[in-house]
Amino acid sequence: xxxxxxxxPDEMLRLIQAxxxxxxxxxxxxFLGYASGVGKSFRMLDEGRRRKERGExxxxxxxxxxxxxxxxxxxxxxxxxxxxxxxxxxxxxxPAILKRHPRVCLVDGLAYDNxxxxxxxxxxxxxxxxxxxxVSVITTINIQYIAELGPRVEKITHxxxxxxxxxxxxxxxxxxxxxxxxxxxxxxxxxxTAEEDSARARMLSELREIALLLAADVVDHQLESYLRRxxxxxxxxxxxxxxxxxxxxxxxxxxxxxxxxxxxxxxxxLIVAHVRQPKMRPDYQAALESHLAYARKMDAQVxxxxxxxxxxxxxxxxxxxxVTQIFVGHSLEKGWLQRLRGSxxxxxxxxxxxxxxxxxxx
Amino acid sequence: xxxxxxxxxxxxFLGYAAGVGKTxxxxxxxxxxxxxGHDVVVGYFxxxxxxxxxxxxxxxxxxxxxxxxYRGTAFExxxxxxxxxxxxxxAVVDEFPHTNVPGSERAKRWQDVDVxxxxxxxxxxxxxxxxxxxxxxxxxxISGVRVRETIPDWVVQQADQVVMVDLAPEAxxxxxxxxxxxxxxxxxxxxxxxxxxxxxxxxxxxALRQAAHEVEFRQDGLNATQSAGSGPQQPxxxxxxxxxxxxxxxxxxxxSTAMVIRRGKRMADYLHADCFAVAVHKQADAExxxxxxxxxxxxxxxxxxxxxxxxRLLQGDDVAETLLEFARLNxxxxxxxxxxxxxxxxxFLRRNLVHEVVALARDMQVTIVAERKRG
Numbered sequence: 001x002x003x004x005x006x007x008x009p010d011e012m013l014r015l016i017q018a019x020x021x022x023x024x025x026x027x028x029x030x031f032l033g034y035a036s037g038v039g040k041s042f043r044m045l046d047e048g049r050r051r052k053e054r055g056e057x058x059x060x061x062x063x064x065x066x067x068x069x070x071x072x073x074x075x076x077x078x079x080x081x082x083x084x085x086x087x088x089x090x091x092x093x094x095p096a097i098l099k100r101h102p103r104v105c106l107v108d109g110l111a112y113d114n115x116x117x118x119x120x121x122x123x124x125x126x127x128x129x130x131x132x133x134x135v136s137v138i139t140t141i142n143i144q145y146i147a148e149l150g151p152r153v154e155k156i157t158h159x160x161x162x163x164x165x166x167x168x169x170x171x172x173x174x175x176x177x178x179x180x181x182x183x184x185x186x187x188x189x190x191x192x193t194a195e196e197d198s199a200r201a202r203m204l205s206e207l208r209e210i211a212l213l214l215a216a217d218v219v220d221h222q223l224e225s226y227l228r229r230x231x232x233x234x235x236x237x238x239x240x241x242x243x244x245x246x247x248x249x250x251x252x253x254x255x256x257x258x259x260x261x262x263x264x265x266x267x268x269x270l271i272v273a274h275v276r277q278p279k280m281r282p283d284y285q286a287a288l289e290s291h292l293a294y295a296r297k298m299d300a301q302v303x304x305x306x307x308x309x310x311x312x313x314x315x316x317x318x319x320x321x322x323v324t325q326i327f328v329g330h331s332l333e334k335g336w337l338q339r340l341r342g343s344x345x346x347x348x349x350x351x352x353x354x355x356x357x358x359x360x361x362x
Numbered sequence: 363x364x365x366x367x368x369x370x371x372x373x374x375f376l377g378y379a380a381g382v383g384k385t386x387x388x389x390x391x392x393x394x395x396x397x398x399g400h401d402v403v404v405g406y407f408x409x410x411x412x413x414x415x416x417x418x419x420x421x422x423x424x425x426x427x428x429x430x431x432y433r434g435t436a437f438e439x440x441x442x443x444x445x446x447x448x449x450x451x452x453a454v455v456d457e458f459p460h461t462n463v464p465g466s467e468r469a470k471r472w473q474d475v476d477v478x479x480x481x482x483x484x485x486x487x488x489x490x491x492x493x494x495x496x497x498x499x500x501x502x503x504i505s506g507v508r509v510r511e512t513i514p515d516w517v518v519q520q521a522d523q524v525v526m527v528d529l530a531p532e533a534x535x536x537x538x539x540x541x542x543x544x545x546x547x548x549x550x551x552x553x554x555x556x557x558x559x560x561x562x563x564x565x566x567x568x569a570l571r572q573a574a575h576e577v578e579f580r581q582d583g584l585n586a587t588q589s590a591g592s593g594p595q596q597p598x599x600x601x602x603x604x605x606x607x608x609x610x611x612x613x614x615x616x617x618s619t620a621m622v623i624r625r626g627k628r629m630a631d632y633l634h635a636d637c638f639a640v641a642v643h644k645q646a647d648a649e650x651x652x653x654x655x656x657x658x659x660x661x662x663x664x665x666x667x668x669x670x671x672x673x674r675l676l677q678g679d680d681v682a683e684t685l686l687e688f689a690r691l692n693x694x695x696x697x698x699x700x701x702x703x704x705x706x707x708x709x710f711l712r713r714n715l716v717h718e719v720v721a722l723a724r725d726m727q728v729t730i731v732a733e734r735k736r737g
Binding site (some may be wrong): 029156161175179181202205212213215219222226237238239244261265268300325345349353358359360361 | 570
């Protein structure tokens, strides 16, 4: 998830406006899992049951066929709005739910594809309609059904899935809860070899990691919007954000490589920035272009900053974007000690409040 | 001494605040194990007056706690000896980061757990992310709370499994307001520190990222799937093979050193790098270092050792040169230094260690660690 990034102020403004408009909307809560059988449906139903016991008006809008006794027990305690059938294929009965208009509707399997002839192609669009009508929804999804994660998950599972929900739909959820249950890797499966079991354990572990990181990203978005709503600018998110500052003469590749490795290890964000300078020599311009092209190839966000004072431009940008590490280069020429004092590097070190500064020799 | 037997397995239920349901989930798993025929006991359980959780202990064998007198007050601690004597297959031990009352055989509960594991007993335990040593500054920055009971990261890394016990902060705040988590007085106090919504959200993100890191850390032992894209990022052919990183942390008597050590060690853990901590004194022999300074250095070096960092005290007239010489001899790729303090003396008149190190380190990266402040 190295490509997720912090929203710009404009994006945040749009988000907040959307939130204002959404006051009358129902609330969306998502239980996120990484495989079937981790207990998402149970968590959803259990929450529905507890809410009902506390006096909330809860119905089941859609539920997958279940086998476990615990789940069946929960279902018995809740009101069910029966599914509709189109060509013997089930679909959630949105008009019936809207007519019944409960406070909370439980919808299992958010990524489910509706049969042809349904009002909406997918169940997540049904959920969107329920939310718009003021019905709160608690739902479940597996990470393999999140559109943007599809290709990555497919590489791990070697299974192609056609159903999908856009990630932005999850980012707009009011609550997301990861249902984390590590795979039981202690016992060998029936009729499988130890190697197959180990490969399966690895596969589940990778999926589990993706689910945890996705949840962390959603939480990061929530933190952003909370801080902005409350006019706070403190940068104490848990995500590492690395800003690599490049100049034409910088030995940029090692800095960008190092930034990439760091961002990957921390599942953080990599930004490569340059402060625009007027009337740059053609050979410098060419060197800079090559640095920035390399940065893009390494999947960094490239930013050209404006400002008369390079150091100020960098620090202002870094604060705005919640950067945690700034990478800068310095050249070592004769008289370095004098040059270092009051140099750009020195001023960045002094000005980078709350950020680590990593200095690269050139 | 115990006969040689396989060490027990450790499973940690990780949360981000009291009341997210760690103990409840741990006890549920204990019931599940018992149902499957395993011999399970509760070694230590902290009820916190939570009815749901207390009900969950029903049907599980409890090992009575040990009473300990300290300065005229009676404390109750886990009875490790009794658990060893009972020798179950699985022991449930709440509150992994707990500090035992002075005079106990071991200072920390995680050390008691270590003894149980050594005896071949599997342990289920609980902890909150706030207690992880390397995140101490970050947690302080988020919450304003300086957590004293910490667990070195390597202790958690040794666990066989770390499970995230997740709950949305809103649901947690609801539980707190309904009086499920704490008594009304404690709930009021809690709302003033950890239980502010922004704090909870930030701690939760920390916990999720840490859980993901723990999962990834344990993948190395598993067979790779057929695909090459097993890692989080597709390594493209342009990326040179990751070089072996070695991190050197400069230790001084200054209190900011603890922050530099935590940050450097965390970086080392994430980069799978070796980690050294080095202090330099100018005196001809360590004995002649002024006592307060020597004590602070020793304290910081011991702190580093407790985090499994190789720590040394070196002698040298020039701090920067001594650090760099050690770094070169040991193949260090990155140096971690504290940010220079702001002085009244104009910058151009001062010797500045950062300047000197940066100027000398022509073959290494130098990281100047920011002082984490409360915003």
